[in-house]
Amino acid sequence: MNKLENIIYKIKDTFHLEAKQKNENQLRVDVDKNLVSSVLLYLKTQLGFMHLNHISCVDWIEDNQFELIYIVWNPESKITVLVHTRIDRANPVMENIDAIWDQANTYEREIREMFGIEFPGLVGAKEFILEDWQEMPPMRKDFDTAAYAEKTYQKRPGRENARDVREELMKRTGEELPDFAKKYSRD
Amino acid sequence: MSILNLKGILTPLTALKQMGKQPHTINFPYEEKEISKRYRGFHYNDLEACIGCANCATICMNEAIDMVALSEIEGQPGDSGLRPQIDYGRCCYCALCVDVCPSGSLNMTQDFIKVSNDPYDFLMVPGKDNPDAKEKLSFTADLDTSLNVFDRVPMRELDPEERVKSFAEVFLGYNEEEARIEASRCISCGLCTENCPVHMHIPEYINAIANADDEAAIKIIYDNNDLPEMCGKVCTRRCEDVCALQVRGEAVAIRWLKGYATSRAENAEVIKEIVNPEIREPNQYKVGIIGAGPGGLTAAYYLSLRGYNVTVYEAHKDPGGMIMYGIPKYRLPYDSIQKQVDYMKKVGVKIHFNTVVGKDISFDEIYNNSDAVFMAVGLQDAWNLGIEGDDAEGVWSAIKFLGKINAGETVDIGKKVVVVGGGDVSIDCSRVSRRLGADVFQSYRRRIQDMPADLEEIEGAEAEGVHFMPQTIPTRVIKDENGKVKGLEYVKAEMISEGGGRPRPKPIEGSETVIECDAVIAAIGQKADYSLLPEHILAKLEMQKNKIVVDENRQTSIPKLFAGGDAVTVGRNDAISAIADGFIATKAIDKMLMGK
Numbered sequence: 001m002n003k004l005e006n007i008i009y010k011i012k013d014t015f016h017l018e019a020k021q022k023n024e025n026q027l028r029v030d031v032d033k034n035l036v037s038s039v040l041l042y043l044k045t046q047l048g049f050m051h052l053n054h055i056s057c058v059d060w061i062e063d064n065q066f067e068l069i070y071i072v073w074n075p076e077s078k079i080t081v082l083v084h085t086r087i088d089r090a091n092p093v094m095e096n097i098d099a100i101w102d103q104a105n106t107y108e109r110e111i112r113e114m115f116g117i118e119f120p121g122l123v124g125a126k127e128f129i130l131e132d133w134q135e136m137p138p139m140r141k142d143f144d145t146a147a148y149a150e151k152t153y154q155k156r157p158g159r160e161n162a163r164d165v166r167e168e169l170m171k172r173t174g175e176e177l178p179d180f181a182k183k184y185s186r187d
Numbered sequence: 188m189s190i191l192n193l194k195g196i197l198t199p200l201t202a203l204k205q206m207g208k209q210p211h212t213i214n215f216p217y218e219e220k221e222i223s224k225r226y227r228g229f230h231y232n233d234l235e236a237c238i239g240c241a242n243c244a245t246i247c248m249n250e251a252i253d254m255v256a257l258s259e260i261e262g263q264p265g266d267s268g269l270r271p272q273i274d275y276g277r278c279c280y281c282a283l284c285v286d287v288c289p290s291g292s293l294n295m296t297q298d299f300i301k302v303s304n305d306p307y308d309f310l311m312v313p314g315k316d317n318p319d320a321k322e323k324l325s326f327t328a329d330l331d332t333s334l335n336v337f338d339r340v341p342m343r344e345l346d347p348e349e350r351v352k353s354f355a356e357v358f359l360g361y362n363e364e365e366a367r368i369e370a371s372r373c374i375s376c377g378l379c380t381e382n383c384p385v386h387m388h389i390p391e392y393i394n395a396i397a398n399a400d401d402e403a404a405i406k407i408i409y410d411n412n413d414l415p416e417m418c419g420k421v422c423t424r425r426c427e428d429v430c431a432l433q434v435r436g437e438a439v440a441i442r443w444l445k446g447y448a449t450s451r452a453e454n455a456e457v458i459k460e461i462v463n464p465e466i467r468e469p470n471q472y473k474v475g476i477i478g479a480g481p482g483g484l485t486a487a488y489y490l491s492l493r494g495y496n497v498t499v500y501e502a503h504k505d506p507g508g509m510i511m512y513g514i515p516k517y518r519l520p521y522d523s524i525q526k527q528v529d530y531m532k533k534v535g536v537k538i539h540f541n542t543v544v545g546k547d548i549s550f551d552e553i554y555n556n557s558d559a560v561f562m563a564v565g566l567q568d569a570w571n572l573g574i575e576g577d578d579a580e581g582v583w584s585a586i587k588f589l590g591k592i593n594a595g596e597t598v599d600i601g602k603k604v605v606v607v608g609g610g611d612v613s614i615d616c617s618r619v620s621r622r623l624g625a626d627v628f629q630s631y632r633r634r635i636q637d638m639p640a641d642l643e644e645i646e647g648a649e650a651e652g653v654h655f656m657p658q659t660i661p662t663r664v665i666k667d668e669n670g671k672v673k674g675l676e677y678v679k680a681e682m683i684s685e686g687g688g689r690p691r692p693k694p695i696e697g698s699e700t701v702i703e704c705d706a707v708i709a710a711i712g713q714k715a716d717y718s719l720l721p722e723h724i725l726a727k728l729e730m731q732k733n734k735i736v737v738d739e740n741r742q743t744s745i746p747k748l749f750a751g752g753d754a755v756t757v758g759r760n761d762a763i764s765a766i767a768d769g770f771i772a773t774k775a776i777d778k779m780l781m782g783k
C-alpha cells in the first residue's frame with residue numbers, strides 16, 4: 001500500500017468517506033459541511049497535514065450552492081488533500097476553523113467579503129480590502145461587473161472615438177438591419 | 188553589566204553559521220530579476236494578425252476596451268479595420284480578452300512599468316503604442332487554453348456506399364441539439380456579413396438559434412433571402428471563409444445552421460405564418476421578370492412585397508432555373524425548391540411557366556407593358572470541348588446531362604465515363620454518373636488543390652469512388668465506326684509558374700494516352716444565349732465577353748432594363764450572387780419608379 005492508498009484507507013476507516021486520487025500527489029474528498037472541521041482536524045493531527053494551503057470558493061449559482069475547498073498539505077510526504085464541501089447559497093454560513101489554523105482567518109475574511117459567506121466568531125470580519133462596499137459581494141456570479149463599472153467610473157477623455165464593429169461593417173456593405181433582428185445583435 | 192555575561196561576546200559569532208552560503212547581495216552591474224513567465228502586464232496586439240472582431244471589447248467586464256480606427260489599417264473582407272484601445276485606468280489585467288481572442292493576436296506581456304504625468308498616456312493601442320513589447324509576450328492563449336470552441340459540430344451524412352445507390356440527400360442536417368451547440372460557438376462579430384453578396388444578418392439569426400428562438404431566426408433570414416432553404420444546402424458559403432474562428436480553427440457552420448432554421452418551417456403555410464412579411468399597398472407599376480431562377484425569383488418576391496405588380500416568365504415547366512435543373516437532387520431535393528416557391532406565390536408572385544420569351548411571348552411585349560424589366564436568364568449554352576471528335580454521340584455537355592437527369596429523364600452513359608472539368612458542376616456530373624452505376628474518371632488540367640470546386644464536394648466524390656486524373660488535357664475524342672464515343676485521348680501536363688499568376692499546365696510531349704470510355708461529359712463552363720432579345724435591344728445593350736454590363740444597381744445601358752444572375756458582369760456565378768442581384772435590383776427599381 002503506497003502513501004496515497006494509505007490515506008484513502010484511513011479516511012474511509014474513520015469517516016466512511018471515499019477519497020479520490022487526482023494525480024500522483026493529490027487527493028480529493030467530498031465532505032458534508034458538518035464534518036469539515038473533524039476531517040481537517042484529523043488530517044492535521046493524525047496524518048501530518050500541518051499546513052493549510054488555501055481556502056477557495058466557487059459560486060454554483062445554478063445549483064443554488066457555494067462550494068468551499070480547503071487545501072491542506074503534508075510537508076513530509078508532499079501530498080495535498082482537497083476537502084470539498086457544498087453549502088446552501090440562500091443561507092451561506094460556514095463553521096469557522098481558525099481554532100485549527102490561525103491563518104484560516106485571512107481566507108475566511110476574504111471569502112466573507114467576496115462571496116458573502118458568514119463565519120461565526122470571525123475576528124476582524126469587516127476589515128479587509130473593499131472599503132465602504134454597499135453592493136452585493138462582487139465575486140458572486142450574479143454581480144454585474146459591467147454595470148458597476150459603468151455606474152462607478154467615468155470614461156477617460158479620448159474614448160469618444162470608439163466605433164462599433166457591426167455598424168462599421170453595415171456602413172461598408174449597405175446592410176439594413178430590421179428592428180426585429182436587433183435584439184439578437186451583440187451588445 | 189557583568190563581565191561574566193558572555194552573551195554580548197558570543198552572539199555575533201552566530202553569524203558564522205552563514206559561512207559558505209550564497210550571499211544575498213545585489214550584483215554589480217545590476218541584474219534585473221527574471222519576471223514570471225505568465226506575468227500579466229500590458230497587452231500586446233499583433234496588428235497584422237488582428238481581425239478587429241471586437242470580441243475583447245465585448246468580453247471586458249470593466250469596459251476598458253474600445254475599438255478604434257487606425258490610419259495605417261484598412262478594412263477588408265475578414266477584417267473590420269478597427270483595433271482595440273485599452274484604458275489602463277480600468278483594466279484589471281484579468282486577461283479574459285486574451286482568452287477569447289479568436290485570432291490569437293492579443294497577448295499579455297511582462298511589461299508592467301509605465302510612469303507618466305499625462306493621464307492620456309494610459310489610453311493605449313496595444314501593438315501600436317508599444318511595438319517593442321512583442322519580444323516580451325507572457326500570458327498567451329493557445330488552442331488548448333483559449334475559451335473559443337474551435338471545432339465545429341460534425342455534419343452527419345450517408346455512407347458513401349449508400350449514397351451511390353440513390354439520389355437521397357447526402358447531408359442529413361443538424362438536429363436541434365447539434366444546431367444549438369454549433370450556434371453557441373459564434374462570437375457574433377459580423378465579419379461574415381461583408382463577404383455574403385446579400386449581406387444576410389448572420390450574427391443575428393445564429394444568435395436566435397443559439398437562444399432556441401428558431402422562429403425569429405427564420406424571420407431574420409427571410410428579411411433579405413427568399414431562398415434560404417436552398418442556400419442552407421448548397422450555398423458556396425463565402426461567409427465561412429472570413430469567419431473569425433476559421434483563423435485558428437473551423438468556421439461556424441453558417442450554411443448548415445441556416446439549413447437547420449429553415450427546415451423548422453415544414454411547409455409554405457408555416458413559412459408565411461412565421462415570416463409574416465409586411466406587404467405594401469399595391470401601386471400602379473408593373474415589373475416584368477424574365478427567368479425564374481434565384482435572381483428572378485428574388486426580385487419577384489421583394490418587388491411583390493413592395494406593392495409592385497410582378498410577372499415572371501419562365502421557359503421551363505418548373506421554377507428555380509439552375510438550382511432546379513443544374514444542381515443534383517442529392518444536394519437539393521425537388522420538394523425543397525417547390526416549398527419555397529409555393530411560399531412566394533402566397534405573397535403574390537405570379538409565374539408563367541413553359542413560356543419561352545422570344546417564342547411564346549415577345550421581349551418587346553413584356554418590355555412595352557412594364558415599367559421596368561429584370562432579366563436573369565443565366566448561362567444556358569455550354570462551351571464545347573473544342574477538340575477533334577467532340578461531335579461524337581456520347582459527348583455530353585454538363586448542363587444538358589444534369590438537365591435531363593433533373594427533369595427525370597433516363598440517360599444512357601454506359602459503363603465508363605470521363606468527366607472533363609474541375610468546378611462544382613464537374614463534380615456534380617461525376618457524382619451523378621456514379622449514381623447511374625458508371626465507373627467515373629475525372630480529368631482536370633491542373634492539380635486537385637487548384638480545383639475551384641468546394642473541397643467538401645471533392646472529398647465526397649472521392650469517397651464515392653470517383654477517380655481523379657489531375658494534370659491531364661483531353662486532345663481527341665475517339666469514335667467507333669457508328670460515330671459513338673469509344674475513348675478519349677489526353678496528354679499529361681506539368682505545372683509551370685510564370686510571372687506571379689497561378690501555375691499553368693503545360694502539355695508534356697509524347698505523353699498521349701487513351702482511356703476507353705462510353706461517354707464524355709464536358710463541364711468546362713457555360714455561355715449565355717441572348718436569342719430571346721430582339722435586334723434593336725441587342726444593338727443598344729452593352730456587352731462584355733458574352734455578359735451584360737450592369738452598374739452597381741444592376742441597371743444595364745438601357746435604363747428600364749435591369750439584369751442579374753450568371754449573365755452579368757458583376758458577382759460570381761453562384762446562386763447567392765444571383766439572389767444579391769435580385770435584391771439590389773429590387774431596391775434600384777423601387778427607387779427609380781417611386782422617385783419619379
